[in-house]
Amino acid sequence: MENKKIKPLEQKAREWLEQRGVTIQHITELVYYLQSPYHENLEMEECKYNVERVLEKREVQNAILTGIQLDMLAEQKKLEEPLQTTIAIDESLYGVDEIIALSIINVYGSIGFTNYGYIDKQKPGILKKLNDKSSGECHTFLDDIVGAIAAAASSRLAHSQEE
Numbered sequence: 001m002e003n004k005k006i007k008p009l010e011q012k013a014r015e016w017l018e019q020r021g022v023t024i025q026h027i028t029e030l031v032y033y034l035q036s037p038y039h040e041n042l043e044m045e046e047c048k049y050n051v052e053r054v055l056e057k058r059e060v061q062n063a064i065l066t067g068i069q070l071d072m073l074a075e076q077k078k079l080e081e082p083l084q085t086t087i088a089i090d091e092s093l094y095g096v097d098e099i100i101a102l103s104i105i106n107v108y109g110s111i112g113f114t115n116y117g118y119i120d121k122q123k124p125g126i127l128k129k130l131n132d133k134s135s136g137e138c139h140t141f142l143d144d145i146v147g148a149i150a151a152a153a154s155s156r157l158a159h160s161q162e163e
């Protein structure tokens, strides 16, 4: 089942994540971070499986492409003001990055919100790197998107373990 044909939109979303320095392994580690306290003997492979399922969703792929596109344009200083500065400096009152992330969290129900809020505060693993403003890169949208994918995958995992 894992070697089924990946559709072009999903392919593009996966490529862009990778190009921006985010691997499936990174997101898998976030899911493990969120879920290992609640599941005895949780395996990385199961975390990865749930990340892969989340990435199959069209709304998730669209959120990835939209967010990364805006991050890249801001990095290249190609947006119009005042949006250029707002996104480039990741202004805290902007909030549209979090709204795009919500479209991902919504996919697997409301427990995703709790996971997202927690991981967004803690910023473990790749999220810390994406928030490092000294890099010169802009990940205003991507950090929320990656946190949201991990939160959605965690919800999916929790639901599937209950069944």
Ligand code: MG
Residues within 6 Å of the ligand: 090, 097, 098, 139, 140, 141, 142, 143, 144
């Ligand atoms: Mg952000």
